[in-house]
Amino acid sequence: MLIKSVEFITSAVRPSQFPAADLPEFAFAGRSNVGKSSLINSLVNRKKLVKISSTPGKTRLINFFCVNDALMFVDLPGYGYSRVPESERRSWRPMIEGYLADRENLRAVIVILDVRRTPGGEEIQLLEWLEQRDLTAILVVTKADKLSKTAQKKQIQIIADALAANPEDMLVFSSKSRQGWDALWNTIVSLAQAPPEDERA
Ligand code: GTP
Numbered sequence: 001m002l003i004k005s006v007e008f009i010t011s012a013v014r015p016s017q018f019p020a021a022d023l024p025e026f027a028f029a030g031r032s033n034v035g036k037s038s039l040i041n042s043l044v045n046r047k048k049l050v051k052i053s054s055t056p057g058k059t060r061l062i063n064f065f066c067v068n069d070a071l072m073f074v075d076l077p078g079y080g081y082s083r084v085p086e087s088e089r090r091s092w093r094p095m096i097e098g099y100l101a102d103r104e105n106l107r108a109v110i111v112i113l114d115v116r117r118t119p120g121g122e123e124i125q126l127l128e129w130l131e132q133r134d135l136t137a138i139l140v141v142t143k144a145d146k147l148s149k150t151a152q153k154k155q156i157q158i159i160a161d162a163l164a165a166n167p168e169d170m171l172v173f174s175s176k177s178r179q180g181w182d183a184l185w186n187t188i189v190s191l192a193q194a195p196p197e198d199e200r201a
């Protein structure tokens with residue numbers, strides 16, 4: 001994938017603030033601090049497009065980015081971080097669900113998992129929620145550079161088992177080493193090119 005342009009469009013909390021839904025869109029979801037913002041930066045070859053932080057809870061708004069004037073990337077705030085104030089945690093669900101439930105150009109949700117962590121209830125809930133709404137989930141296991149290739153393989157199996165998923169369906173990624181960069185872009189591009197479900201014959 002050749003990245004010609006990347007542009008920050010807007011930050012939003014509610015649908016009336018969302019930009020026009022006229023490009024194929026991909027949202028990035030996952031636990032706080034899992035590496036969502038880093039993954040977006042890595043995909044678009046930019047170090048500082050999206051703010052990243054070692055303090056979980058950095059991304060608190062829904063941020064829209066346009067890539068090559070052809071795709072929209074959406075960085076979602078992370079879930080499951082207890083140090084985010086309770087009032088904000090309570091507003092997380094309606095904010096994210098308000099986005100996911102009603103975005104007709106959304107082609108897939110990239111669900112990001114940490115290679116070192118066995119996913120739990122929150123990940124399972126998110127995946128079930130996406131399935132109920134017929135939304136495509138792409139499972140990406142990031143921070144792969146933190147483990148050796150052998151350890152990666154073992155962990156992928158553990159993560160797949162926890163999610164009742166097929167290990168072959170999970171993309172192994174690292175924002176640091178760029179492992180998995182081509183594979184993830186290929187997946188995104190092919191979903192962007194496929195006609196939306198409701199227009200299929
Ligand atoms: P919130 O916005 O707080 O939900 O976090 P986030 O999911 O956007 O995570 P972010 O990209 O801010 O990264 C969190 C921390 O993990 C930062 O210190 C990153 O440098 C680090 N990190 C992210 N991806 C990788 C990776 O692939 N490898 C390594 N080694 N570190 C990573």
Ligand code: MG
Pocket residue numbers: 036037038051052058059075
């Ligand atoms: Mg972030």
